[in-house]
Amino acid sequence: MAAKPKPTRVPTRDRILAQAARHFAERGFNATSLREVARDAQANPASVHYYFGSKEELYLEVISGFRERLSKERNDALLGINPKLRGARRIKAIVHAYIAPHLRLCADPTAAHYIRIVARATSETHYPREIQIPKEINTLREAFVRALAETLPTASQERLHKAFTFTVDLMLLAPVDTVYAALAGKPAWPDDPEKLIDEVAEFCTAGIMAMCG
Amino acid sequence: MAAKPKPTRVPTRDRILAQAARHFAERGFNATSLREVARDAQANPASVHYYFGSKEELYLEVISGFRERLSKERNDALLGINPKLRGARRIKAIVHAYIAPHLRLCADPTAAHYIRIVARATSETHYPREIQIPKEINTLREAFVRALAETLPTASQERLHKAFTFTVDLMLLAPVDTVYAALAGKPAWPDDPEKLIDEVAEFCTAGIMAMCG
DNA sequence: TGTACATCAGTGAACGCGCGTTCACTGATGTAC
């Protein structure tokens, strides 16, 4: 009755990537130790550099896949909005198109770390230049603000920008806020992403209408 | 025309405290180096321990004053709400009572660091136990949720908790979000706290009414 | 006024430790002839 030898071992590169995501999510870039990552991934510290070259490149590797996936999903959702929708319903559809791809990642244990990493990065001012939020994200946000502007033609650009930024801020912080859990006696991690998406969309649609309607 | 010697030198303890606030705000607890703090404060690394004992105690010293001040201001503002107010006006007054003391700190350069520190701490899971968000803050939040419940008696406790948490999340992230600045070509730090307070209060009041009305 | 002692506000050097990164290396597997 000896223990079975593991039949297929997860490749070292993937083990490092998974542990790195966890550490960056929990501690941030600067406070993450590659040696600890390697230890938790049962790998040699040198193999982190063998596969990824540097700490920065490892960080980029962790988030780049999700970034591209989210940008694509958001763009598709924006283009797929029913053109007949008007007013609050249309605003809610636009908000949903932006926040749903992000918040749905809560249900994916591999992706959950990404959510924490991005929430952290928003208020972070001391990351290395190379790994800050890229221009591409802003381009996408501009497209969403334009969509809001078409639906609410009387609102100023400034108000639209601000209302949309508030929406994004809430999308970022709502799933990672650990204080709500303590206050409400709920599990710290959202158990039902679709419910959270609905709640945030409802809250922000009303907020946007109030600020820009 | 020789440079005047400084007549009254800022005490070393205060110089350390000011630089520590800046570093904790910009880098977080783990990534802050006491040696760098000491260097920027033109002090000896040993004097940080001479005055504060340890890194954790220094962190607590940085935030404890603001914490107490905010709790008091919020409580006073809640008790001072005009009892005749009803409906959306009352909700807005409750929201204002909670967020205004926090967001007004934007105008105080010394306190601005505190805003960043707290925004960071909300999504942080790996601070030392001793320096996490204390119970006292949750007690205050309970009082605000009760005030909301009295104004919106048909809403469930869960919805009220969630809507209020969304409000707090936005209060935390709105002033520190650096992405909005890039998107709108605005200065990164809010120049007019009262305007930001009004906008956040308007957005969140509508959101709370939509979720709980 | 003089002198002894106590307190305050630091200082300089060192402690052991973990960090990101480099580099020469090794043993297993694949390919060419």
Add this chain to the structure above:
DNA sequence: TGTACATCAGTGAACGCGCGTTCACTGATGTAC
């Protein structure tokens, strides 16, 4: 089938550096008699 070579997937030890903290110390100021 045998053998030489190339590639792959790491490894072990070391690099210099900065970290939080400790500790014995110093020089200035205040107090008591």
